[in-house]
Amino acid sequence: MSNNDLAIVVLAAGKGTRLKSSLAKVLHRAGGRTLVEHIVRACESLKPRETVVVVGHQAEQVVAVVEPLGAVTVTQQPQHGTGHAMQVAKRALGRAKFAVVLPGDAPLVRTDTLKALIATHHNGNAAATILSAVLADPSGYGRVVRKSETAISAIVEESQLIDEQREINEINSAIYCFTLEKLWPALAQVKPNNKHRELYLTDAIAVLNSKGETVLAQVAEDAREVLGCNTRGDLAEVDRLFRERKRNSLMDDGVTIQLPETVLIDPEVTAGEDTVIEAAVQLLGKTKIGARCTIRTGSVLTDTVLGDDVTVEPHCVVAQSRLDDGVIIGPFARLRPDNHLKAGARIGNFVELKKSTIGEGTKAMHLSYLGDAKIGTKSNIGAGTITCNYDGFHKYPTSIGNKVFIGSDTALVAPVRVGDGAYVAAGSTITENVPSDGLGIARGRQVNKPGWAAKKRRELAAAEKPKKRSSKRKPRRTSKKRKR
Ligand code: UD1
Numbered sequence: 001m002s003n004n005d006l007a008i009v010v011l012a013a014g015k016g017t018r019l020k021s022s023l024a025k026v027l028h029r030a031g032g033r034t035l036v037e038h039i040v041r042a043c044e045s046l047k048p049r050e051t052v053v054v055v056g057h058q059a060e061q062v063v064a065v066v067e068p069l070g071a072v073t074v075t076q077q078p079q080h081g082t083g084h085a086m087q088v089a090k091r092a093l094g095r096a097k098f099a100v101v102l103p104g105d106a107p108l109v110r111t112d113t114l115k116a117l118i119a120t121h122h123n124g125n126a127a128a129t130i131l132s133a134v135l136a137d138p139s140g141y142g143r144v145v146r147k148s149e150t151a152i153s154a155i156v157e158e159s160q161l162i163d164e165q166r167e168i169n170e171i172n173s174a175i176y177c178f179t180l181e182k183l184w185p186a187l188a189q190v191k192p193n194n195k196h197r198e199l200y201l202t203d204a205i206a207v208l209n210s211k212g213e214t215v216l217a218q219v220a221e222d223a224r225e226v227l228g229c230n231t232r233g234d235l236a237e238v239d240r241l242f243r244e245r246k247r248n249s250l251m252d253d254g255v256t257i258q259l260p261e262t263v264l265i266d267p268e269v270t271a272g273e274d275t276v277i278e279a280a281v282q283l284l285g286k287t288k289i290g291a292r293c294t295i296r297t298g299s300v301l302t303d304t305v306l307g308d309d310v311t312v313e314p315h316c317v318v319a320q321s322r323l324d325d326g327v328i329i330g331p332f333a334r335l336r337p338d339n340h341l342k343a344g345a346r347i348g349n350f351v352e353l354k355k356s357t358i359g360e361g362t363k364a365m366h367l368s369y370l371g372d373a374k375i376g377t378k379s380n381i382g383a384g385t386i387t388c389n390y391d392g393f394h395k396y397p398t399s400i401g402n403k404v405f406i407g408s409d410t411a412l413v414a415p416v417r418v419g420d421g422a423y424v425a426a427g428s429t430i431t432e433n434v435p436s437d438g439l440g441i442a443r444g445r446q447v448n449k450p451g452w453a454a455k456k457r458r459e460l461a462a463a464e465k466p467k468k469r470s471s472k473r474k475p476r477r478t479s480k481k482r483k484r
């Protein structure tokens with residue numbers, strides 16, 4: 001079968017009533033992506049002539065997810081069942097001879113499994129080939145009724161099972177390969193004979209069988225691949241499996257993950273060899289981590305790029321930033337978007353950065369806010385340094401040169417520049433530029449008053465004495481009674 005004969009149809013128009021959600025089922029997320037995105041991506045390397053997604057509920061949002069992936073969409077409105085959805089897709093399938101049909105809510109399926117399904121269909125010259133799975137608990141799924149070792153007579157939905165069929169634990173994944181010229185006439189004969197008055201695609205199987213067509217089922221090697229997401233519990237399980245897959249693939253690539261089941265990693269994240277990821281870390285979005293990095297417990301990194309040998313100490317929150325080789329941050333550092341920390345820079349505890357560049361080897365170790373700041377190399381930013389970058393209307397930049405020493409508790413009122421090699425005295429409120437190699441000092445001058453404290457203590461003690469006597473007299477007053 002050439003790819004030019006093959007179309008993909010993803011049925012994604014349903015609401016997903018069992019999720020009890022205002023969001024359409026296929027837009028729910030598991031493993032860092034919407035369900036429907038996983039499915040469209042899994043089909044990409046089958047290189048079909050067309051990928052058609054049937055949309056209905058919240059069509060606009062579903063279209064926004066799948067069209068950028070190259071899929072075309074058709075609208076099913078209202079939704080009269082999976083068979084009806086397939087009929088709606090018909091006009092978009094062009095000259096395709098075969099279609100792989102998938103539900104929008106079974107996102108774990110792998111490309112290789114789909115390739116094997118297509119091969120079975122082709123080799124068996126079948127009208128339909130069902131991807132089935134054997135489950136310990138088949139409840140909720142349609143069951144595959146076999147008439148021989150290889151051939152299938154029907155799929156029976158759970159609500160329509162007769163007693164002896166309840167024993168069947170081979171389920172329909174709702175992933176199929178169809179020969180389209182056989183499917184269309186069979187589907188035309190399907191009646192909405194169920195309590196929802198829907199046209200079930202599954203009923204086309206019995207029709208094909210009654211016409212003497214070949215229907216095959218291929219049992220998925222790993223039954224977990226076909227899990228559908230009908231409930232929140234299913235979603236959690238599917239998410240767990242995706243996360244496990246991702247962690248395993250990083251571990252295969254030489255990454256150490258401690259207590260792996262506590263670590264959450266999005267699909268596009270990469271990490272280099274000998275990187276160590278501690279428990280309860282989250283690596284999200286397009287985060288890229290180099291080799292020999294350590295991401296310590298409780299840290300959350302989103303869309304962040306790390307060079308090699310970077311250490312993120314516990315409980316750091318980092319978004320959309322770049323940390324070059326050998327950078328160390330945290331514990332408890334917060335990097336809001338758009339920072340660039342150059343090689344060997346160090347950011348310590350309770351330091352917040354936003355849109356700032358920290359030069360090579362520069363340190364800001366304690367309790368600071370650096371926003372819209374450009375800091376050169378080998379500078380030292382003292383504890384409690386604050387860039388006052390916002391006047392309530394606009395943001396202003398702070399520029400600090402190379403080998404600058406900013407004393408503790410400095411407020412830099414932006415826009416302001418501190419030249420190379422300059423010092424800023426601790427406790428200063430800097431409102432004017434500080435020249436290179438100069439000292440900026442902006443605080444009240446200290447006055448020492450010799451003997452002041454001793455004198456003060458004497459005065460206070462003197463004021464205290466009468467009070468003490470009066471407190472001693474108190475019991476005497478109470479003894480007045482005895483005198484009487
Ligand atoms: C379906 C199968 C069942 C199978 C199970 C596997 C049918 C009748 N049943 O049941 O045999 O074991 O999947 O997970 O097919 N959809 C539309 N338009 C509609 C109705 C549904 O596009 O009118 C889409 C849904 O958005 C969903 C998919 O089809 O993505 C499957 O529908 P769903 O309601 O989840 O079917 P199940 O009850 O899970």
Ligand code: MG
Pocket residue numbers: 103105228229230
């Ligand atoms: Mg389903």
